[in-house]
Each structure stands twice: as structure tokens, then as C-alpha cells.
Amino acid sequence: xxxxxxxxxxxxxxxxxxxxxxxxxxxxxxxxxxxxxxxxxxxxxxxxxxxxxxxxxxxxxxxxxxxxxxxxxxxxxxxxxxxxxxxxxxxxxxxxxxxxxxxxxxxxxxxxxxxxxxxxxxxxxxxxxxxxxxxxxxxxxxxxxxxxxxxxxxxxxxxxxxxxxxxxxxxxxxxxxxxxxxxxxxxxxxxxxxxxxxxxxxxxxxxxxxxxxxxxxxxxxxxxxxxxxxxxxxxxxxxxxxxxxxxxxxxxxxxxxxxxxxxxxxxxxxxxxxxxxxxxxxxxxxxxxxxxxxxxxxxxxxxxxxxxxxxxxxxxxxxxxxxxxxxxxxxxxxxxxxxxxxxxxxxxxxxxxxxxxxxxxxxxxxxxxxxxxxxxxxxxxxxxxxxxxxxxxxxxxxxxxxxxxxxxxxxxxxxxxxxxxxxxxxxxx
Amino acid sequence: xxxxxxxxxxxxxxxxxxxxxxxxxxxxxxxxxxxxxxxxxxxxxxxxxxxxxxxxxxxxxxxxxxxxxxxxxxxxxxxxxxxxxxxxxxxxxxxxxxxxxxxxxxxxxxxxxxxxxxxxxxxxxxxxxxxxxxxxxxxxxxxxxxxxxxxxxxxxxxxxxxxxxxxxxxxxxxxxxxxxxxxxxxxxxxxxxxxxxxxxxxxxxxxxxxxxxxxxxxxxxxxxxxxxxxxxxxxxxxxxxxxxxxxxxxxxxxxxxxxxxxxxxxxxxxxxxxxxxxxxxxxxxxxxxxxxxxxxxxxxxxxxxxxxxxxxxxxxxxxxxxxxxxxxxxxxxxxxxxxxxxxxxxxxxxxxxxxxxxxxxxxxxxxxxxxxxxxxxxxxxxxxxxxxxxxxxxxxxxxxxxxxxxxxxxxxxxxxxxxxxxxxxxxxxxxxxxxxxxxxxxxxxxxxxxxxxxxxxxxxxxxxxxxxxxxxxxxxxxxxxxxxxxxxxxxxxxxxxxxxxxxxxxxxxxxxxxxxxxxxx
Ligand SMILES: Cc1cc2nc3c(=O)[nH]c(=O)nc-3n(C[C@H](O)[C@H](O)[C@H](O)COP(=O)(O)OP(=O)(O)OC[C@H]3O[C@@H](n4cnc5c(N)ncnc54)[C@H](O)[C@@H]3O)c2cc1C
Ligand SMILES: Cc1cc2nc3c(=O)[nH]c(=O)nc-3n(C[C@H](O)[C@H](O)[C@H](O)COP(=O)(O)OP(=O)(O)OC[C@H]3O[C@@H](n4cnc5c(N)ncnc54)[C@H](O)[C@@H]3O)c2cc1C
Numbered sequence: 034x035x036x037x038x039x040x041x042x043x044x045x046x047x048x049x050x051x052x053x054x055x056x057x058x059x060x061x062x063x064x065x066x067x068x069x070x071x072x073x074x075x076x077x078x079x080x081x082x083x084x085x086x087x088x089x090x091x092x093x094x095x096x097x098x099x100x101x102x103x104x105x106x107x108x109x110x111x112x113x114x115x116x117x118x119x120x121x122x123x124x125x126x127x128x129x130x131x132x133x134x135x136x137x138x139x140x141x142x143x144x145x146x147x148x149x150x151x152x153x154x155x156x157x158x159x160x161x162x163x164x165x166x167x168x169x170x171x172x173x174x175x176x177x178x179x180x181x182x183x184x185x186x187x188x189x190x191x192x193x194x195x196x197x198x199x200x201x202x203x204x205x206x207x208x209x210x211x212x213x214x215x216x217x218x219x220x221x222x223x224x225x226x227x228x229x230x231x232x233x234x235x236x237x238x239x240x241x242x243x244x245x246x247x248x249x250x251x252x253x254x255x256x257x258x259x260x261x262x263x264x265x266x267x268x269x270x271x272x273x274x275x276x277x278x279x280x281x282x283x284x285x286x287x288x289x290x291x292x293x294x295x296x297x298x299x300x301x302x303x304x305x306x307x308x309x310x311x312x313x314x315x316x317x318x319x320x321x322x323x324x325x326x327x328x329x330x331x332x333x334x335x336x337x338x339x340x341x342x343x344x345x346x347x348x349x350x351x352x353x354x355x356x357x358x359x360x361x362x363x364x365x366x367x368x369x370x371x372x373x374x375x376x377x378x379x380x381x382x383x384x385x386x387x388x389x390x391x392x393x394x395x396x397x398x399x400x401x402x403x404x405x406x407x408x409x410x411x412x413x414x415x416x417x418x419x420x421x422x423x424x425x426x427x428x429x430x431x432x433x434x435x436x437x438x439x440x441x442x443x444x445x446x447x448x449x450x451x452x453x454x455x456x457x458x459x460x461x462x
Numbered sequence: 463x464x465x466x467x468x469x470x471x472x473x474x475x476x477x478x479x480x481x482x483x484x485x486x487x488x489x490x491x492x493x494x495x496x497x498x499x500x501x502x503x504x505x506x507x508x509x510x511x512x513x514x515x516x517x518x519x520x521x522x523x524x525x526x527x528x529x530x531x532x533x534x535x536x537x538x539x540x541x542x543x544x545x546x547x548x549x550x551x552x553x554x555x556x557x558x559x560x561x562x563x564x565x566x567x568x569x570x571x572x573x574x575x576x577x578x579x580x581x582x583x584x585x586x587x588x589x590x591x592x593x594x595x596x597x598x599x600x601x602x603x604x605x606x607x608x609x610x611x612x613x614x615x616x617x618x619x620x621x622x623x624x625x626x627x628x629x630x631x632x633x634x635x636x637x638x639x640x641x642x643x644x645x646x647x648x649x650x651x652x653x654x655x656x657x658x659x660x661x662x663x664x665x666x667x668x669x670x671x672x673x674x675x676x677x678x679x680x681x682x683x684x685x686x687x688x689x690x691x692x693x694x695x696x697x698x699x700x701x702x703x704x705x706x707x708x709x710x711x712x713x714x715x716x717x718x719x720x721x722x723x724x725x726x727x728x729x730x731x732x733x734x735x736x737x738x739x740x741x742x743x744x745x746x747x748x749x750x751x752x753x754x755x756x757x758x759x760x761x762x763x764x765x766x767x768x769x770x771x772x773x774x775x776x777x778x779x780x781x782x783x784x785x786x787x788x789x790x791x792x793x794x795x796x797x798x799x800x801x802x803x804x805x806x807x808x809x810x811x812x813x814x815x816x817x818x819x820x821x822x823x824x825x826x827x828x829x830x831x832x833x834x835x836x837x838x839x840x841x842x843x844x845x846x847x848x849x850x851x852x853x854x855x856x857x858x859x860x861x862x863x864x865x866x867x868x869x870x871x872x873x874x875x876x877x878x879x880x881x882x883x884x885x886x887x888x889x890x891x892x893x894x895x896x897x898x899x900x901x902x903x904x905x906x907x908x909x910x911x912x913x914x915x916x917x918x919x920x921x922x923x924x925x926x927x928x929x930x931x932x933x934x935x936x937x938x939x940x941x942x943x944x945x946x947x948x949x950x951x952x953x954x955x956x957x958x959x960x961x962x963x964x965x966x967x968x969x970x971x972x973x974x975x976x977x978x979x980x981x982x983x
Contacts, residue, residue, distance in 0.1 A: 081978050095983050157924065157979040158942050187932070192874060193921070195928025202942045214932060223874045288924055289974060354966045355973070361961045363743065382739050385960055389953035389972065390946060390982040397965070398972075435977035 039330055039343035043067040043311065044459055045452075046331060046342060048318050048370065049350030049358070051076040053426025053444035055301045056132055057348050060452040062308035066459065069342050070305070071313040071333045074298050076356050080441065081286045082170050082260060082293030084143060086129060087117070088150055088162035088438025093393045097162050100148045101442075102126070114376075114431035116443060119406045120450045128449030129442055133165055139300040141267055144171035152177065156194050156259070156287045158202025162438055167293055169262045169271055172283035176255050182209040184253040185285075186246060188217045191224040193288045194259040210257075213249045218242055226292050229261040233270050243277035253280060260284040260292040265299060313340075317357075321347075321370050327421060327462075346421040346458055348451045349373075349402075349410075350444070351428055358428040359401065366400050368428075373410045373418055376403040376430040394436040401430035407454035408447060421458060425451035465491040465623070467830055468643055468658035470630050470672055473503035474606060474816050476664035477613040478823035478842070484620035485845070486831060486838035491656060492614075492622065493645055495629035497908055499610050501666040501732075503816060504908070505767025507689060507723050509700060509714045510534060511817045512547055512600040514574065515707055516791055517566040518559070523791040524570045527817045531600055533843060534820065540849040541608045545715055547601025547700035548582055549574075552751055553592040555705045560595045563704060567599070574599055586697050588753045601700035603716050606816055607908065611853030619848075626899075633661070633676050639807050640676060660807045660830050667732035667770040669812035673796075677803040680796065680810060681773035684730070686766055688737035689723035690745060690959065693760040693916060696720040696753065703752050709741075710748025713756070717857045722749045722756060729768065737764040742958045760963060762916055763955035772813045791815055793822045797829060807833060852893050855886050855910040876929055877922035879915020886910055887926055891935045900936060903927065903948035919952040920971040946981055 043066075047057045050072030058070045087101040090108055098104040102122055109118040117125065133143045145151070145165035151174040153161050166174065176183050187196040196212035203210055217224055218232075218241035232238040246256060262284055263270030275282045286293070306312050313333055322330040330343045351358025351370060360369050366377045377400035378384055384397035402410045402424045409417035410424050425447040427434055434440040467483055469476045472494035483490045494500065513528035535542055551560045567574040575598040582596035583589045614624060627648040633640045634655075642655045663672045670682040695715050703711030714721045725741045742764060750757035772794040793814030798805040811826040824840045831838065873883040890909045894901035903923055906912055912926060913919030927945055930936040936944075949971065960968040975981045 079973070083978075089983070097983070155979050157945065157975075157981065158939075159980050159983070161978070161980045187928075190874065192876065193925040193928055195931045197934075197937070198928045198931035198941050201931060201937060202939050204939055222872060286978065288921065289978065354969045361965045363746075363961050381961065384965075385957045385968070387736055387954070387957060389950050389957075390976070392982065394976075395972070397960075398969075435972050436982065438977070438980070440977060 039341045041069060041311065041340060041342045043069040043342060043344050044346065045455055046070075046329065046344035046347040047350065048072060048347060049352060049356070049426065050074045050301075050314055051350060051352050051356055051426060051444065052080065052441050053350035053352070053448045055305070056128070056445040057350055057425055057448035057452050058305050058310045058312070059132065059135055059308075060128070060449050061456070062305065062310055064456065066456070067311070068309070069311045069313070069344065071316045071318055071331075072351070073317060074302065074314050076352060077298040077301070078290035078294035080294040080297045081289055081291070082167040082284070083153060083161065083163040083286055084129070084133070084165040084441040085434075085438040086125070086164035086442030088164070089436060092433060092436045095392055097152075098150055101150055101164060102148060112431065114403065116404070116429045116432055116447050119404065119408070120446060124449060125442070125446040128446045129164070131449070132445050135304075136297070136300065139304060140265070141296055141300060142168045144168055154199065154203060154207065154285055156199060156285055158199045160203075160206060164442060167267070169260070169267050169284045170286060172255060172281045173257065173285060176257070176283070177207050180207055180209045181254045182252055183207075183211065183255045183257055184246070184249055184251070185210050185212045185257045187212070187214050187259065188220070188224055189214055190217070190220060190222050191226070191229070191259060199285065211253065215245045215249070218245060226259065226261050226287070227264070227295060230264050230292050233261060233274070234263050234266050236273070239270065239274050239277060243274060246278060250278065250280070255281045255283065257283055257285050259287050264292065264296055267296065318370055329421070345462065346423065346455045348423045348425055348448070348455055349428065350424070350426040350448060353401065353427050356427070366397075368402065371422065373402055374412050376400060394433045398433045398435060399431055401428050403430045408451040409454070423451040423455045463491065463654065463656045465489050465656065465658045466834065467660045467662060468493065468656055469662045469664055471501065471663070471665040471668070472498045472610070472614070472624060472626070473501045473664065473666050474499070474610050474819035475503075475666070475811055475814070475822050477610040477617065478819040479662060479664055479811070479826050480617035480622045481613040481847070482823040482827040482840060482842050483830065484617040484622045485841045486827065486836060488831065488834065488836060490617070490622050491658070492624045493628045493630055493656070494624065494626050495648065497626050497905055498614060498624075499607055499908065501668070502767040502769060503606055503610055503666070505689075505765050506606060506816055507712060507714050507721055508604050508606050508716050509712060509817075510542060510602040510604040511815060513570060513572045514547070514549060514567055514599045514601070515702060517570050517572065518562070519707060520791050521566075521570050523815070524572060526792065526821060527815060528570065528572045528600075530818050530821050531602065534604070534817070535602065537842065537844070537846045538609065538612065541605045541612060543603040543715070545601070545603050545699045547599045547702060548577075548586060549597045549599060549702045549704040550582055550589060550593050550752060551595040551704035552590055553594055555594070555703070559705055563597060572599065586699060586701060588696055588755055589701070590752055590754055595704060597704070601702070603700065603714050604816065605716065605857050607856040608853050609816070609819075611856070611909065612847045612850045615850035615852055616847050630672060630675070635676060635805060638804050640805060660809065660833055662826060662830060663808070663810040664812070664826075666812060667768040669770060669810050673798075673810055676798065676805050676808050678798050678801055678805065678808070678810070680812070682812070683728060683771040683773050684732050685769040685771050686727045686729045686735050687724035687769060688741040688745065688764060688766040689721050690742060690761050691763045692720045692722065693762050694719070696755065696759065701752065708748070710745035711752070713749065713753060719762075732768040735766055735768060736954060737766040737958045739958050761959045763914070763918065764958045765955050770812045793818060795822070795825050795829065852889070853909070855882070855890070876925045877912040877915065879917050879922070880911035882910050882912050882922070884929060887912070887929060888933065891930060891933070895935060901930070902944040904951055907948070913948065913952055916967065918956050918967060918971065919949060920967070920974055923948055942981065949975055949981070
């Protein structure tokens with residue numbers, strides 16, 4: 034493919050707009066590089082408002098991690114193929130602090146303690162270890178830890194969030210949780226979180242909601258709600274509603290896709306282009322061509338409108354099966370854009386355990402792209418496939434984010450490492 | 463507890479027997495260790511056989527199927543979609559079998575109409591270009607859940623009682639009679655006794671285990687079969703491969719889906735069975751020879767069951783029949799009075815088919831009533847089974863139609879894939895509450911379509927659980943355990959199909975319920 038024909042030339046192409054792709058764009062921005070990013074942002078909708086780094090280790094023993102950093106060091110020693118093992122802990126910390134700082138500046142701060150995981154209540158009536166919680170949710174940690182008297186509110190017509198279910202199942206851990214069902218002001222029969230959250234961005238609706246909650250307050254020390262505390266003005270909504278009720282108000286993380294995802298998506302979509310990223314949100318890379326003399330050309334878009342983007346290097350953050358980076362048929366697992374080698378179990382029989390909840394997790398979740406310490410995908414001999422192709426996020430082999438509770442953290446940390454390696458490569462050539 | 467007849471097993475046979483006996487004015491209790499249709503009756507193809515499948519391997523069973531097919535179409539039309547069926551052969555299939563087929567059908571009295579391959583493809587465009595012979599027969603699709611639930615409701619109207627999650631553990635035998643049966647309530651682990659004048663063992667593939675408790679030997683083959691559910695309906699009619707019965711040669715439509723199967727593998731125990739990946743591969747490879755698009759279509763679920771095959775009834779040399787295809791599909795009715803153990807009030811009914819459950823019930827009830835000196839005659843041959851309101855929501859596509867017609871916006875959907883609204887869940891939960899029982903997710907899914915669509919319960923499980931708590935159907939801390947049990951059960955059917963979009967769905971389920979909600983911890 035001839036370089037001249039491209040519509041857009043850039044230094045670095047970032048493929049994917051999930052947490053890994055967005056973090057990669059953030060790290061690469063402001064460095065004098067021309068950056069293009071493409072992907073469908075649907076995946077970000079799965080963000081839960083909780084940023085996990087490492088919540089369970091070792092996975093097979095289901096041990097909850099109190100301080101993620103020594104646990105990551107331990108993991109690095111025992112699982113050299115794990116993406117975390119290919120980075121220094123201090124880099125992981127920098128990466129995560131950078132992204133959390135970015136969310137804070139964008140008006141959606143996260144709360145975390147440097148050397149301690151938080152234990153949070155969930156809408157399933159379970160508890161979950163995480164590293165950082167959106168400010169709207171953070172109070173749940175202390176409220177549960179101190180078994181605070183707490184009013185747990187759900188709404189007539191809002192499906193999938195049941196205060197009685199949560200309270201009954203958390204009864205042992207949190208006896209002070211008191212469920213109540215109320216009506217949402219001016220609501221029809223079926224409620225959806227997004228319009229509720231938008232409604233609460235107005236003072237009038239906050240007052241009405243507070244009026245509906247107030248009669249149930251009693252001696253409660255806090256009020257828990259499903260994730261509905263605003264979209265772009267969560268701080269104002271949370272503070273004012275807390276003020277109206279006279280006690281802290283917080284959210285419990287709900288089924289995804291949900292509000293936390295919409296918030297994060299809006300933040301990235303607003304700020305990344307402002308930081309100079311040429312972003313094609315809602316576009317996919319349909320094909321990748323190797324250019325003579327190195328570098329890549331990508332067809333970006335759909336049938337009706339295709340652009341050709343040439344790039345000196347690329348970071349692939351295309352996710353797993355759900356995201357679209359990996360695809361499986363009956364005979365095996367493939368990488369979808371570059372047909373990169375995929376580290377995977379020998380046959381389909383060993384992909385999944387028969388028990389969904391088997392303690393060790395499922396082998397297929399550890400399949401993916403194996404990378405070197407520069408986060409370049411490697412072949413089965415450990416040699417980088419291309420000098421100018423880097424990978425980050427959940428597509429990487431050797432991790433099981435669902436069981437480790439490491440999803441967002443792993444995506445952010447590896448994005449940092451991959452972008453830094455790509456930067457070094459670009460500086461040299 | 464006392465009753466006239468105790469029936470062990472609430473599958474198609476046990477529920478049909480309960481109805482037959484109740485209609486004859488006989489009091490009975492059904493004891494079931496799982497739920498209704500927990501055994502083979504909830505894990506079969508749903509094919510109301512015309513009999514044509516067994517004309518060569520088992521002509522007697524073929525004729526029985528044919529007669530029952532006629533009766534059930536009249537007495538249970540609400541459970542049957544009268545699709546008609548095709549038998550088709552493709553290039554390479556046994557020419558002699560094809561040539562003999564119409565003659566053999568006629569010998570068994572089974573109507574058959576020859577078609578040209580083009581005619582067959584006009585009727586069913588999904589058929590392969592390589593079809594070389596085709597015949598039309600009277601096969602139909604039957605909803606096994608509705609079948610058992612309708613029979614059960616009718617029996618209950620006439621006084622029969624059902625104890626679910628109750629396991630028969632042993633018998634007290636004295637003077638050649640079972641004087642009482644020991645039963646464990648699996649929820650509370652409490653044991654109690656039931657005194658019955660006659661005990662009927664309708665435990666399907668578990669019949670040998672039950673019989674042994676009364677000192678009786680029955681030899682059973684456990685023949686496991688696996689099946690796959692497609693996301694969309696592939697054909698209008700039942701499609702059978704025209705050859706000696708083997709793997710992957712039947713496609714049965716049911717409402718909005720089709721079911722492709724099956725396999726036949728001898729297993730060591732009827733418990734803890736899973737659809738295996740190699741079975742799925744075999745079914746797919748075989749099925750797509752007949753209907754090519756089966757290789758690409760989307761599947762939403764696999765499941766398996768164990769056929770109760772009494773081993774006394776081999777009709778060929780077992781060495782030549784490693785997969786039990788030639789073991790009779792006929793039923794076995796045993797009066798244990800005439801057996802070495804000489805237990806006068808104990809009867810076993812096993813084997814047979816879903817198609818013949820009514821006949822099996824009739825013959826068993828005749829024997830039981832003889833023992834009891836009851837003269838009432840069988841009424842099930844002609845009397846229709848009422849369409850029970852409680853059993854309305856099992857068939858694919860029914861709840862959506864009712865929802866669109868009746869309630870639209872007033873009645874929020876709890877299961878969005880299969881469009882099951884709150885009101886349906888409420889009706890089911892109420893019917894449990896009326897019997898002082900709690901309806902868990904599995905019990906609701908047995909009686910409706912929840913969790914049976916593409917999401918396989920990932921989303922609706924949480925919504926329904928939250929609803930059950932909200933409405934006070936549930937109040938203890940068992941909800942998350944019930945959620946786990948339900949998802950595990952769904953997973954059994956997803957795991958062997960986890961490639962392509964099946965894998966994407968599996969990933970979403972695990973991401974939500976482990977990644978976010980930590981249900982595995
Ligand atoms: C149900 C669920 C619950 C979760 N809960 C938590 C939680 O509690 N805590 C937590 O920390 N994290 C959670 N996560 C988030 C998880 O951490 C993220 O999904 C993960 O970190 C994101 O990984 P990713 O960016 O590698 O992939 P993805 O988010 O899958 O993103 C892949 C991206 O690549 C793009 N892409 C794929 N193919 C192409 C192509 N050809 N061209 C262009 N773009 C392409 C996709 O459009 C998408 O934008 C949850 C996720 C899910 C699904
Ligand atoms: C894969 C497959 C496909 C099939 N396809 C068809 C078809 O298309 N058409 C057709 O006509 N037939 C078909 N069949 C056959 C048909 O499903 C069975 O013959 C029929 O369902 C048997 O019903 P049953 O009530 O006798 O046994 P089951 O349905 O097995 O019922 C026995 C019950 O006894 C209970 N039980 C066991 N032990 C105890 C205990 N100790 N205490 C209390 N309860 C106990 C079990 O839980 C179970 O519910 C198929 C079978 C299989 C396996």
C-alpha cells in the first residue's frame with residue numbers, strides 16, 4: 034500500500050475506545066504526536082463507577098486483596114506471563130493516578146486510599162473489592178464498614194435494583210440497612226436511570242425527590258440510591274441532595290450498562306478531542322495494511338464512508354470477544370484486525386469449566402495477545418511480530434480481569450506501558 | 463401422610479398417571495425430587511412421533527406412537543403444533559433404507575406420502591440441494607412442559623397432590639407389602655412417611671434405583687442425548703433424516719425456535735450429565751448435511767437428558783449396538799407381585815416415550831385399579847385435557863403476544879429477550895405462594911420463558927430476583943444463592959456453545975456476575 038493515498042497521516046493510531054483505548058489516548062495526548070483514534074464507544078458503557086486494580090489474589094483461593102501493591106508484586110513473581118508482571122509497580126501507580134486525576138479535573142472525582150482496596154456493596158447484595166470508587170459511590174464503603182444506619186431507596190418501576198433484595202442478602206454484613214420503595218417524582222410506569230439522572234440535574238426535581246424520601250429518614254445516617262445522581266454534574270447533585278436530606282447520599286453500583294458508563298464516556302468524548310486527539314468515535318477499523326518500509330494504513334469507517342489513515346505505529350486496544358478484538362469459531366481464537374497470533378488453550382474442551390462460578394476461573398479468559406516488555410504482540414517463540422505494533426487492555430493474554438477484579442486498572446496500566454513503548458519507538462525512527 | 467396411590471416421579475409419565483387416576487376418583491400424591499419435568503421429560507426433543515422413526519428398529523413402538531399421536535392431537539391440542547414432518551435422504555444415504563421406507567410405514571399402519579426433492583424444498587427452503595428422497599409423515603411438535611403442567615393441573619383439580627423437592631429415600635416392607643415410604647424434604651432435610659395402598663415407580667431413568675430400594679432388580683441403560691436450540695426457527699415442519707436413527711438427524715420447530723438433535727451415549731449414571739462439546743460438533747456436522755444453514759446459524763442453548771431404556775428389551779445383539787439405538791423405545795410395566803421380590807403393592811412404569819405417556823399411564827392405572835378393586839375405566843383416551851392457566855407461559859412467543867395485546871406499557875417486561883412481563887412472573891409466584899412454597903428463578907423459568915432468550919438470564923435474573931423481594935415472595939438471605947443456582951443452570955447449556963456470539967454472551971454473563979457482582983466469591 035502506497036503511503037501517498039492516505040486521507041490522514043498520523044504518528045500513532047489508537048484502535049479501540051474502551052477504557053484501554055481512552056486511557057491510551059489520554060497518555061499519548063500533549064506529546065507533540067499526531068494521534069488518530071477509532072472505535073465504538075458502546076463498550077465504555079460497561080464501566081461500573083468502580084476502578085479495580087487487583088481485588089482478588091490468588092484467584093483460585095478467592096482471597097480478597099487488602100493492599101493491591103504487594104499483591105501485584107506477588108503476582109508478578111508467580112505469573113510472569115501476566116501483563117502486570119511486565120511493568121514496574123510505580124508505573125502502574127502513575128498510570129492510575131493520572132487517569133483518576135483526569136476524571137477529577139473533569140468534575141467526576143474518584144475516591145481511593147493509596148495503599149488500600151475498598152470494599153463496596155453491590156446491587157446483587159454482594160460485596161466487591163475495588164481500588165477507587167466514583168465520588169457518588171464512595172460513601173458506601175464507610176457506611177457498610179461502620180454498619181451505619183442507612184436508608185436504601187429503590188423506585189417503583191425501576192427494574193433490576195431491589196432495595197429489599199440488597200438489604201436481605203447483606204443483612205449479616207450490614208444489619209443497619211433499611212429498604213424502602215418510593216415513587217420517583219413525575220414518573221410513568223417504567224423508569225430508566227438515564228432520564229432520572231438528567232431530571233436530578235434540576236433543583237426542582239431534587240427538591241421533589243428529597244420530599245419523597247424525607248418521611249422515611251427516621252434516624253438514618255445516610256441514604257443509598259441506585260446510580261442516578263446526575264450525569265455531568267454529579268458533584269452538585271450529590272451535594273445538594275445530601276444537603277436537602279441532612280445526611281450523605283450515595284449510589285450503589287447497578288447492573289451495567291449504566292450511568293457510570295455514560296458519565297465516563299461523555300467525559301472522554303468531550304476532553305480527548307480538546308486535547309488534540311483526532312477521534313473517530315463510532316467508527317471501526319475495517320482493515321489494516323502493512324506499508325512498504327514500515328508503518329500501517331487503516332481503513333476506518335463504514336461502507337458509505339471509508340477513510341484511509343496511515344500511521345507510523347499503532348496501539349491495539351480492541352478488547353476481547355465482547356469488545357470485538359478477539360473472535361472464536363469452533364476451531365480456535367483469532368485476533369480480528371491483524372490476525373496476530375493468539376495464545377490460547379489447545380482445544381475448545383479446555384476453554385470453559387463446567388461450573389460458571391468455578392473458583393479458578395475459565396482458561397479461555399487467559400487467552401489473548403502475548404506481549405514482550407515493550408507490549409508488542411509476540412509469536413509463539415516470543416519474538417515481536419511487528420516492531421511498530423503495540424497492544425494494551427483486556428485483549429492481552431495471561432490475565433483474568435473478571436476474577437482478579439482488575440478490569441479498568443489493567444486496561445489503564447497497560448495502555449500507559451504500550452503508549453510509552455510506542456513513544457520510544459517513534460522517537461527512534 | 464396417607465393416600466391411596468403414591469407416584470414417584472413427576473415427569474410426563476407420573477403427571478399423566480396422576481391425571482388418569484384422579485379422573486377415576488383415586489386419591490394420589492406425586493413425589494418429585496426436583497421439579498416437574500426435572501428428568502427426561504424436561505430434556506427431550508418435543509417431537510410428537512408419527513412412529514416413522516422406529517418402523518425398522520422397533521415396529522411395535524412405531525405403531526404405538528402412531529396411535530398416541532392421533533389421540534393427543536385431539537385431547538391436548540393446546541400443547542401441540544401440528545407441523546407435519548418430513549423424512550429426507552441426502553446423497554450418500556443408504557438406498558435400501560430409502561426404498562424400503564414407504565413399505566415399512568404401511569406395514570405399521572403409518573401414513574406416508576412420497577414427495578419429489580423439489581416439492582420438499584418448496585415446503586422447506588432450508589433443505590440441502592443434495593436431497594435425493596423425501597416423504598411426508600404426521601410428526602408434530604409438542605411442548606413437554608405444558609403437557610406435564612396441564613396433566614398435573616387437571617389431576618390437582620381432581621384432588622391429586624404434588625410434593626416437589628421431595629426425595630423418596632427408602633421403603634418399609636412387611637408381609638410382602640410396602641407399608642410406608644420414607645421421603646425427605648430436600649429444602650428442610652426433614653424426613654417423613656407416606657402410607658399408600660399402592661406405590662408406583664415412575665422415576666424414568668432412576669426407576670432401577672427406586673426399585674432396588676424395594677428389593678427389585680431392573681436393568682436399565684442410561685442413554686444420554688444432547689440437543690441444541692437455535693435462536694430463530696429454521697423450518698416450519700419437523701425434519702428427520704431418512705436413515706437408520708443416528709446422531710444429529712432431527713430438527714423440531716417449537717414456537718420461535720428450532721431444536722436440533724440428538725446423540726445417544728451410554729452413561730454410568732443418570733445424574734450430573736452435561737451436553738459435551740464433541741456431541742455438539744457431531745450434531746452440527748450431521749445436521750448441516752441435511753440443512754446447510756445449521757452450520758452458520760446462531761444457537762442459544764444446549765441441553766441433555768437421559769432416556770430411560772429398560773435393558774430387558776434389547777432387540778438386537780448389544781455388541782452391534784453400542785449406542786443403544788436398537789434398544790426398544792417401548793415401555794415396561796412391571797407388577798412386582800409377579801417378580802422374585804413378590805411385593806404385592808408395588809408397580810414400575812418406565813421406558814417408552816413422551817409420545818406414549820398417556821398410554822403408559824392408562825396401562826399402569828388399569829393395573830393399579832385392579833389391585834385396589836376400583837372398577838372405574840380410563841377416560842383419557844377421549845376426554846380433552848383442560849388448557850390450564852398456570853401452564854400458559856411455557857411456549858416460545860406466547861407471552862409476547864399476550865403482552866402486546868393486553869397490557870403494553872402497564873406491565874413492565876422483566877425478561878426482555880423473551881418478553882416476559884411482571885404479571886406472568888407474579889402469576890407463577892402466586893401459584894407457589896398458594897401452596898406455601900417459594901418460587902425461585904429455576905422454578906419460574908420452568909413455567910415461563912425467562913432466561914431462555916439470547917441473554918440466557920444475565921439481565922432478567924437480577925430483575926426478577928429484585929421483583930420477588932419487592933413483592934415479598936422472598937425475604938431471607940437466600941436470594942443470591944438462588945441467583946447463583948439459576949446462572950449455573952443456564953451456564954450448563956451455554957458452555958458447550960461458547961464460540962462466536964455464544965462466547966460473547968458467556969463473557970458478558972461472567973463479566974456482570976463475577977467481574978462486577980463477585981458471585982463466585
Ligand atoms: C459487565 C461488565 C462489568 C464491568 N465491571 C467492572 C468493574 O466493576 N470494575 C472495573 O474496573 N471494570 C469493570 N468492567 C470494565 C472492564 O474493566 C472493561 O471492559 C475493560 O477494562 C475494558 O477493556 P478494553 O478497553 O481492553 O476493551 P473494551 O472495553 O472491550 O474495548 C474494546 C474497544 O475496541 C474497539 N474495537 C474492537 N474492534 C475494533 C475495530 N476493528 N476497529 C476499531 N475499534 C475496535 C471496540 O469498539 C471498543 O471500543 C466491566 C466490564 C463489563 C463488560
Ligand atoms: C435427548 C432425548 C430426546 C427425546 N426426545 C423425545 C421426543 O422427541 N419425543 C418423545 O416422545 N420422547 C422423547 N424422548 C423420551 C422421553 O423424553 C422420555 O421417554 C420421557 O420423558 C420419560 O418420562 P418419565 O416421566 O417416564 O421419566 P422422567 O421425565 O425422567 O421422570 C422421572 C422423574 O423421577 C424423578 N425422580 C427420580 N428419582 C426420584 C426419587 N428418589 N424421589 C423422587 N423423585 C425421583 C426425577 O427427578 C424425574 O423428574 C427423548 C429423551 C431424551 C433423553
